[in-house]
Amino acid sequence: MSTNEHPKTLFEKIWNQHIVVAEPNNPTVLYIDLHLVHEVTSPQAFTGLREKGLKVRHPDKTMATMDHGIPTTPLDIPISDELVIKQINQLEKNCQEFGIPLHGLTSAYRGIVHVIGPELGLTQPGMTVVCGDSHTSTHGAFGTLAFGIGTSEVEHVLATQCLLQTKPKTYAVRVEGTLSLGVSAKDIILNLISRIGIGGGTGHVFEYMGSTIRGLSMEERMTVCNMSIEGGARAGMIAPDETTFEYIKERPLAPKGEAWNAAVEAWRKLPTDDGAVFDQEITIDANTLEPMITYGTNPGMGMKITDTIPDPDSIKEVSERQTLVKALQYMGLRPGQPLLGQPIDVVFLGSCTNSRISDLRVAANLIKGRKVANTVRFMVVPGSQQVKLQAEAEGLDKIFKEAGAEWREAGCSMCIAMNGDQLQPGQYAVSTSNRNFEGRQGKGGRTFLASPLTATATAIVGKIADVRTMF
Amino acid sequence: MEKFATLTATMVAIPTENIDTDQIIPARFLKVTDKAGLGDNLFCDWRYNADGTPNPDFVLNTTQGKKAKILLAGDNFGCGSSREHAPWAIMGYGFQAVISTSFADIFCNNSLKLGLLPIAVDKETHLQLLSLLEEEPATQITIELQNQAVVLPDGRKVTFPIDNFSKTCILKGVDQLGYLQSHAAAIEVYEANHADRVNTLA
Ligand code: SF4
Numbered sequence: 001m002s003t004n005e006h007p008k009t010l011f012e013k014i015w016n017q018h019i020v021v022a023e024p025n026n027p028t029v030l031y032i033d034l035h036l037v038h039e040v041t042s043p044q045a046f047t048g049l050r051e052k053g054l055k056v057r058h059p060d061k062t063m064a065t066m067d068h069g070i071p072t073t074p075l076d077i078p079i080s081d082e083l084v085i086k087q088i089n090q091l092e093k094n095c096q097e098f099g100i101p102l103h104g105l106t107s108a109y110r111g112i113v114h115v116i117g118p119e120l121g122l123t124q125p126g127m128t129v130v131c132g133d134s135h136t137s138t139h140g141a142f143g144t145l146a147f148g149i150g151t152s153e154v155e156h157v158l159a160t161q162c163l164l165q166t167k168p169k170t171y172a173v174r175v176e177g178t179l180s181l182g183v184s185a186k187d188i189i190l191n192l193i194s195r196i197g198i199g200g201g202t203g204h205v206f207e208y209m210g211s212t213i214r215g216l217s218m219e220e221r222m223t224v225c226n227m228s229i230e231g232g233a234r235a236g237m238i239a240p241d242e243t244t245f246e247y248i249k250e251r252p253l254a255p256k257g258e259a260w261n262a263a264v265e266a267w268r269k270l271p272t273d274d275g276a277v278f279d280q281e282i283t284i285d286a287n288t289l290e291p292m293i294t295y296g297t298n299p300g301m302g303m304k305i306t307d308t309i310p311d312p313d314s315i316k317e318v319s320e321r322q323t324l325v326k327a328l329q330y331m332g333l334r335p336g337q338p339l340l341g342q343p344i345d346v347v348f349l350g351s352c353t354n355s356r357i358s359d360l361r362v363a364a365n366l367i368k369g370r371k372v373a374n375t376v377r378f379m380v381v382p383g384s385q386q387v388k389l390q391a392e393a394e395g396l397d398k399i400f401k402e403a404g405a406e407w408r409e410a411g412c413s414m415c416i417a418m419n420g421d422q423l424q425p426g427q428y429a430v431s432t433s434n435r436n437f438e439g440r441q442g443k444g445g446r447t448f449l450a451s452p453l454t455a456t457a458t459a460i461v462g463k464i465a466d467v468r469t470m471f
Numbered sequence: 472m473e474k475f476a477t478l479t480a481t482m483v484a485i486p487t488e489n490i491d492t493d494q495i496i497p498a499r500f501l502k503v504t505d506k507a508g509l510g511d512n513l514f515c516d517w518r519y520n521a522d523g524t525p526n527p528d529f530v531l532n533t534t535q536g537k538k539a540k541i542l543l544a545g546d547n548f549g550c551g552s553s554r555e556h557a558p559w560a561i562m563g564y565g566f567q568a569v570i571s572t573s574f575a576d577i578f579c580n581n582s583l584k585l586g587l588l589p590i591a592v593d594k595e596t597h598l599q600l601l602s603l604l605e606e607e608p609a610t611q612i613t614i615e616l617q618n619q620a621v622v623l624p625d626g627r628k629v630t631f632p633i634d635n636f637s638k639t640c641i642l643k644g645v646d647q648l649g650y651l652q653s654h655a656a657a658i659e660v661y662e663a664n665h666a667d668r669v670n671t672l673a
Contacts, residue, residue: 199550
């Protein structure tokens, strides 16, 4: 930074580097480096291109996979859902016609779109990344500006490699201190959202910073950035550092040789300058964090696992109070009730929040030599085929199976319940995914969001459990 | 996109806060390759009983609910997933505008691209609209896009924010893609000046 320039945030640097046109009174035309595509939010965009006689401007900056609707049963079992088959066929046809690389059903690199982007080395610092999926914020862990878009915008990016954007505000989330045993990255983000609410970050981009964040692995950073959208933020990002470079190096599509050195040199200039100003700030003391769990029907309704459910009568604001009453009604829970000891029917370990190899390792480590409670269905769904292969190479699949868990193929699975993996009405689940909305994991299903450690502890006990009592 | 200038219509209220896109259109209806028919499943799990019959208590199933063109919703409407199926379903049902005290970012973006007006009003106006509806379910209000105003039955005008660009596009009924395409030359210059950061075909 030269002395006459004002100090900039990571966000501002990436934003500025991607401005194609900035006319007063109009949104900025922003260049997009990487566009990820999946089967559910893209068909209508390709139809739009066809109707207008347009091509995909940069198939070489676009990559597709199928993850939302595909079954997680073994590949040799044919797909039975006609609509899913149609969507998959449509994506194959679209990718072929427009020349887009596709990691289809048989690809060893297939998986949840936000797991495979980083895994392939496609997600790199300083880039703009978009996908027709709100959890694109996951990629921000690499110091990218990454955000979810709608299908009209998918069409815009396919056609022009650009997007129209109004500049969001910035929000610094400082996390300082040391996490206690049993407390993880998931608990940091659930804590943040419980404090600011699910609309707290609306119009902003989070930058997570501070000693705790610096100490997280890339996979843990992805867990944090993943749920930025649950705090209402457009995106969440973390400045790239040695941890970032170490993760990307040698990945299949990462720069190699001289190009690698040049890339790292550029990436080192990205972190927020000293003295840069954010529009909002919050600080979280990691030393005081405990395992978190949600009790309601949005991710902001979260508490320490040892707490009791809040009483709607203690809330002054009418609409907020009604929201909580409605949520507790749906969840079948009472004010003042503790959640520890709450019986659970299903535990889901998976989703783009927590289905990477490190998540599976901590879970396997905890369940090794123990059994899943016989009242519980414990589903383990790796985030990608690569994660699955790695886990199998380490023997994690055996540990899960011996304990009585289901070991499944990669995909979104019960995070969104589009593929047949779903809760039955009234069932309770502890899930490592990111959304506990009504019906999200199956019509009438009731979800508690928690970390992989809490989820696994719960699978063993059969009731919501405090993992700290189990080490 | 259809042109939108003014709309005088009745409203229907679903004042719940934080209505997420999974409620607007549950994920099991996303297994489509076009936009047709989504309106039939708008708010599906609130609107229909387990056996598929309409839930008579849900406001969209009332006579007023069936003809309303304006949805009056609670704070932070449209949070959650980026699915454009949400505004498609809302428009498919026949709504042309949603009034709330705030909207989630992606929902707002998606709606503006389609010409569905997300109208953010202050809390007081929101409450006033709710009580007007309670008193008289057939209350009509007028939305004037050019003036960025909601006209209440007593003549009071409440302005709402909308970015100039989206406003112009919706007034003219033009797709935003056209604007991006008009900058083809600038995009080429940008690409010439910036090395590719990624190559998925590598
Ligand atoms: S795992 Fe869940 S949140 Fe992630 S992309 Fe799939 S459906 Fe979306």
